[in-house]
Amino acid sequence: MKTQYPHLFSPIKIGNITFKNRIIAAPTSLMNLTAEGYLTPENIAYYELKAKGGVAAVTLGESIVHSKTGKSHDQQIPLDDPHVLSGLSSVVKAINRHGAIANIELSHGGKFAGITSIGGDVINDTVAYGPSEEILPSGEHVYEMPKEIIYEIIESYGKAAAKAKRAGFEMVMVHAAHGWLLNQFLSPAENRRKDEFGGSLENRARFLMLVLDEVRNAVGPGFPIQLRLNGDDFTKGGIHLEDYKELAKMLDSKVDLFNISCGSHDGENLFVRTHPSMFLERGCNVYLAAAIKEVVTKPVSCVGALYNPEQCEEIIASGKADMVEMARALLADPDLPNKAYTNNSSDITPCLRCYVCFENAVNKHIIGCSVNPVIGNEEACTSISSISNKPKNVLVVGGGPGGMQAAITAATRGHNVTLCEASNSLGGSLKFAAYVPFKKDLYDFEQVLEKRLKNSSAKVLLNTKVNKEYVENLKPDALIIAVGATPFIPPIKGIQNENVLLALDAESNPSKVGQKVVILGGGLVGCETAINLYKEGKDVTIVEMRSSLAPDANDFHKMAMNMELENIKKETNTTGKYIDNKGIMCTDEKGDEIFIEADTIICAVGLKPCTDVVEELINITSEYYIIGDCKRPRQVTQAVSEAYYAALDI
Ligand SMILES: Cc1cc2nc3c(=O)[nH]c(=O)nc-3n(C[C@H](O)[C@H](O)[C@H](O)COP(=O)(O)OP(=O)(O)OC[C@H]3O[C@@H](n4cnc5c(N)ncnc54)[C@H](O)[C@@H]3O)c2cc1C
Ligand SMILES: Cc1cc2nc3c(=O)[nH]c(=O)nc-3n(C[C@H](O)[C@H](O)[C@H](O)COP(=O)(O)O)c2cc1C
Ligand code: SF4
Incomplete structure (x- = not known):
């Protein structure tokens, strides 16, 4: 077989190990460890799935070399605990089973360890040591790391690397990026020491150099050491x-091997650069790797919003980097490498860069991805997703992401599926994404679902509005109701005027939108509509009755949005009263009236579920499922996940 991406799928030798291709699964730390930080079967299954998907190497995320002083999150693998060995050995076996190399990131949180405000080692109340003494904005005290602890930590890097090698890892990654310990020592902004570990670049790099020497002594010559x-x-x-x-x-x-990343976990504008947001170009950090590659002799890998195999092929072919690393793209679709290799790229599920995975990890301590219902539930899915031994006639009502995912999964399981969509096209509420440049990934996702549906055995009927009689006549064994939600129209005078558009219509028909725009409603949809129109050069004001914008967005996406919203006019605590042909009259928090001139008012005050349709369709079949926005308007993540699991339940 001839792959379309010969450079991406050519082998490369790192140290004395040959990697089968140029794609590495970047480190991702996960919260589903035991309280002690031991690997669980779920965690191992997660890494195994990535290996199975065809990457050359799978990297376990931040694992702590010196847990007394280094834990920066509640749950991290403590490499200095003797009991971690069996879990490490098991994960290596799981990764190796699929021909991938196991890699592990050796890390230390530095001044952020023991800092309760970011979820450090709260249980043991560890002292926080950084390069220099400081009081953090949270009021927490960071102490200058004494030299004896520096040397103890250096030794612990060596011991951790030796343990990793013993467990079967064939590469270790030393983490000197993203604002953790070794990065803190490198940075003159953080390191104000007067001894041999501070001052010149050579001195600030001393800690890292000694760590690398210690790791080399532990693993021996030829064993690949990667540096992030x-x-x-x-x-x-x-x-x-x-x-x-x-x-x-x-x-x-x-x-x-150098892996060139950037930024830090510490700081809004940095986080969204380290993990590039949907507002940034894919591969926006590749130029950094390319610049480092020019001055070193060793191979260099790049990272950051990479998923498109064509782009990755170009990066390798043009010599910008020798390897590419992906984190979120492989959560969204662990099979990405296999699909690219077999010239099936159009079936790759794109990562939306929506940060739901971070929200799940940080706030819920679980793994979960908006577009991949299997990730985080790998074990359960393998046991239940097999072909049904009792094929049923299944009717899916609604062709949005929920309905499409349900039909695809049910058809894949061998059921006879019919999907009916009332309008003349599939996509539901996602249709707008085709018109918004920073929603390209969402548009691609919608297209992937359409293609999968077309290639499945499911029958698709457009312009087919399902009602009670329709279901009674068809007599399906199982019914999946995925009829979505419709925009909520607030009862204010003038809302039906010609100068008022719904968010979805405004996005899909940019020519109808005037120059001066008021967005009524500062939720997620309103804010993103504002950003898009502002980028198109419109004069935009957001009017929101609540005190803050986008409370429905996750904290990480909110960081990215806030940066984009910076120059957009915002009137919070402000309520729309009536609309005329010159603009909108509002009242502010004091009850004073303010008139905002506008050529177009865009209504984005929320959605209401199609409860009437749901109520009409339930209790006709013995088996029915209500999924997605018609249950409660939310996002793709819930629509896709509920659809997938409903189809597994049939
Ligand atoms: C402007 C806008 C922007 C958004 N942006 C994002 C975003 O960036 N990220 C994100 O995650 N989410 C976003 N959302 C939310 C997301 O689109 C929804 O959560 C998701 O589409 C819900 O999927 P669904 O399949 O449940 O319903 P829908 O997508 O609403 O699809 C329901 C489908 O059912 C059809 N239907 C209704 N009644 C019948 C009937 N009786 N018979 C047959 N068919 C019927 C409808 O025509 C429609 O096609 C956005 C929503 C809007 C409105
Ligand atoms: C859920 C998750 C956990 C992560 N954990 C780590 C980690 O433990 N160590 C690390 O260096 N980077 C971590 N990262 C960052 C990634 O390795 C990667 O550098 C970043 O996400 C950018 O790549 P991407 O755009 O392909 O996601 C994590 C990323 C994600 C999405
Ligand atoms: S949750 Fe969103 S950002 Fe995270 S991997 Fe999935 S699609 Fe990408």
């Missing part, structure tokens, strides 16, 4: 590309 380094901290007073180039030259002889 920033190409730019993007912080005031931090290290920038030119200094990183100097540093990379100093480290070149000590590592086998």
Whole structure:
């Protein structure tokens, strides 16, 4: 078989190990460990799924080398605990089963360990040690790390690497990026020490150099050591590309593979750069890897919003980097490498860059992805998703993402599926995404679902509005109701005027939108509509009756949106009263009237579920499921997941 991506799928030798292709699963730490930080079967299944998908190597996320001082989250693998070995060995076996190399990230949280405000080791009340003493904005005290602890930590890197090798890992990644310990020592903004670990670049790099030497002593020559380094901290007073180039030259002889990332977990504008938001170009950080590659002799990998195999092929072919690393793209579709290799890229589920995975990890301590209902539930899905031994006639009502996913899964399980959609096209509420540049991933996702549906055995009937009689005549064994939601229209005077558009119509018909725009409703949909129109050069004001914008967005996406909303006019605590042909009259929080001129008013005050249709369709068949927005208007993540599991239940 001839792959379309010969460079991406060519082998490469790192140290004395041959990697089968150029794709590495970037480190992702997960919260579903035991309270002690031991690997669970779910966690192992997650890493195994990535290996099965065809990557050359799978990297376990931040694992702590010195847990007394280094834990930066509640749940991290403590590499200095003897009981972690069996879990590590098991995960290696699971990864190796599919021909992938197991890699593990050796890490230390530095000043953020023991900091309760970010969920450090709250149980043991660890002292936080950074390069220099400081009081964090949270009021928490960071102490200057004494030299004896520096040397203890260096030794623990070696011990951790030796343990990883013993468990069967064939590469270790030293984490010196993203604002953790080694990055803190590198940064002149953080490191104000007067001893041999502070001052010049050489001194600030001493800790890292000694760590790399210790790791090399532990693993021996030829064993691949990967270094995760920033190409730019993007912080005031931090290290920038030119200094990183100097540093990379100093480290070149000590590592086998550089992975060039950037930014930090600490700071809104940094987080959305380290994990590029939907508002940034895919591969926006590749230039950093390319610049480092110019000055080192060892291979370099890049990371950040990479998923498109064509783009990855171009990166390797043009010599910008030797390997690509992906985190979220493989949560969204662990099979990405296999699909690309077999020239089936159009079936890759794209990552939406919606940050739901982070929200799940940080706030719920689970793994979950908007577009991949299996991730985080791998074990349960393998046992139940097999072909049904009792095929049924299934009617799916609604062709939005929920209905499409349900029909695809039910058909894949061998049921006879018919999907009816009232309008003349599939996509439901996602149709708007085709018109919004930063929703390209969402549009691609909708297209992937359409294609899968077309290729499935399910019958699709457009322009077919289902009612009670329809179901009674068809007599399906099982009914999936996925009829979605419709925009809520507030009862204010003038709302039916010609100068008022619904958000969905405004996005799909940009020519109908005037220059001066008021968005009525500052929820997620209103804010994103505002951002899109602002980017198109419109004069936009958001009017929101609540005190804050987008309470329905997850915290991480809100960070990204807030940066985009910075220059957009916002009137919070402000309520629309009536609309005329010149604009909208509102009242502010004091009850004073303010008139905002506008050519177009866009109504984005929320959606209401199609409860009437649901009520008409239930209790006709013995088996029925209500899924997605018609249950309660939410997002793709719930529509897709509820659809998938309903189809598994049939
Ligand atoms: C403007 C806008 C922007 C959004 N942006 C995002 C975003 O960026 N990210 C995100 O995750 N979510 C977003 N959402 C929410 C997301 O689109 C919904 O959560 C998701 O589409 C719900 O899927 P669903 O299949 O349940 O319903 P829908 O997508 O609403 O689909 C329901 C379908 O059922 C059909 N139907 C209704 N009645 C019948 C009937 N009687 N017979 C046959 N067919 C019928 C409808 O025509 C429709 O096609 C957005 C929503 C809107 C309105
Ligand atoms: C759920 C999740 C957990 C992550 N955990 C880690 C981690 O433990 N260590 C690390 O260096 N990076 C971690 N990252 C960052 C990724 O390795 C990667 O650098 C970043 O997400 C950008 O790549 P992407 O756009 O392909 O997701 C994590 C990312 C995600 C999505
Ligand atoms: S949850 Fe969203 S950002 Fe995270 S991997 Fe899935 S689609 Fe991508």
